[in-house]
Amino acid sequence: MNAFDTTIQTFLIHIAPSSGFFAQVVSVLADFYLFKGVLPLAILCAMWFKPGSSLEYRREMVVAILFSALVAFVVGRLLALFLPFRLRPIYDTSLGLHFPGASHASDHLRLWSSLPSDHAALWMAVAVGIFLVWRWIGVLAVLQCLLLICLPRVYLGLHYPTDVLAGASIGATVVAILTRARLRAPFAPYIVRFIERSPAVGYMMAFLLLFEFATMFDEPRLLALSLFKML
Template identity: 50%
Template sequence: MNTFDTAIETFLTQLHLSTLSSAGIRFVADSYTFKGLVLIPLLWWIWFRPGADREWRREMVIAAIFSGLLALSVGRILAHFLPFRVRPLYEQNLHLQFPSIPQHESLLSAWSSFPSDHAMLWAAVSVGIFIVSRRLGVLALSYTVIFICAPRAYLGFHYPTDLLAGAAIGILITYLMTRNSVRNLYAPRVLRWIESYPGQSAAVGFVLCLEIVTQFDELRSFANAIFRNM
């Protein structure tokens, strides 16, 4: 365990927040409302906002969504192939007392702590927003740090380096996916399909955004249960 992670986690566990405050932080960390249900609507707002640059903005929204999906996939791949890292909540050698054990204990304990898929996904989406609108992007990035990443460190779900590495990877993915040379390979085609089939694309978009908000939790839990019993 590096000294940076140990120092931050020790500091967080010694804040001695009230039971009510810890419960509130836990609610924020577990609630979809305080994760994607705040950030995804910003993409919808960018999509439907009128203006001369509407086509470019819509391509950027497509790029942000693709970046988020790619970030989730990369996160799962890295967590699978990199050495397993026990989450601080379950690391007895730390000798730290975290606020509570999550209800989804068995699921969290079975997943490697590094890197944080929450940080990867929402940093990727927030940077996509930032590229389109600096003001909205700063708010989105600040929100990701305060309401998505910080609670997960406080509750012992992730080490700070899990979150920093995840955010860095998510930012890099969006940076690459939004470059003109890369974005032009897929975004215009997707946009043409959306405009050609508005009904079907709206249905797909709704389901896709719902799954991103929930980070495919139900599907991942279902797949995890199948693989455990195979």
């Protein structure tokens, strides 16, 4: 644990109220899908359906944002697999820090490297993507990502500050690149036209995709982990 991580994590633990109620509230914020992905995904839906002269552009951007978020998520997972393993702070007793809820923490995250944060990578990609289309709503989306997704995970000891900074940097960089007109042109317009031509199939597939985004692909990841253990 470097000095930067130590300073921020120690500060958060000591500055926050010591009541169990506060820790429970933060745990709810960290766990509830509504406070993580459902809100920014709802904004993307509004972006898709809002009428106006820029409708086609906004729909192409929604497709590109979701694709960028998926790429950022995969990049984060690959880095977690191939970079040196980093134990999550909540499991590291040598740090000398008492994280709220540490005594009740499950062990399923012990096998997942802490660096980088895939939550930060995915949802910062979505938030920055919203910012690229709707500035003020995008600012709120970025703040929501920082305050309701990244900060609680640091406070609870699920990640180091540098984990979420790395994840957020990955997400912001990927979406800034892949949403450019030249890079989204080969795929986004075709997906938009497919959904507009076949709305029954298109929106059904979109619903399933948004569900997986909202749940952070939990079920596919658990399935992959189970298969890995079996092999």
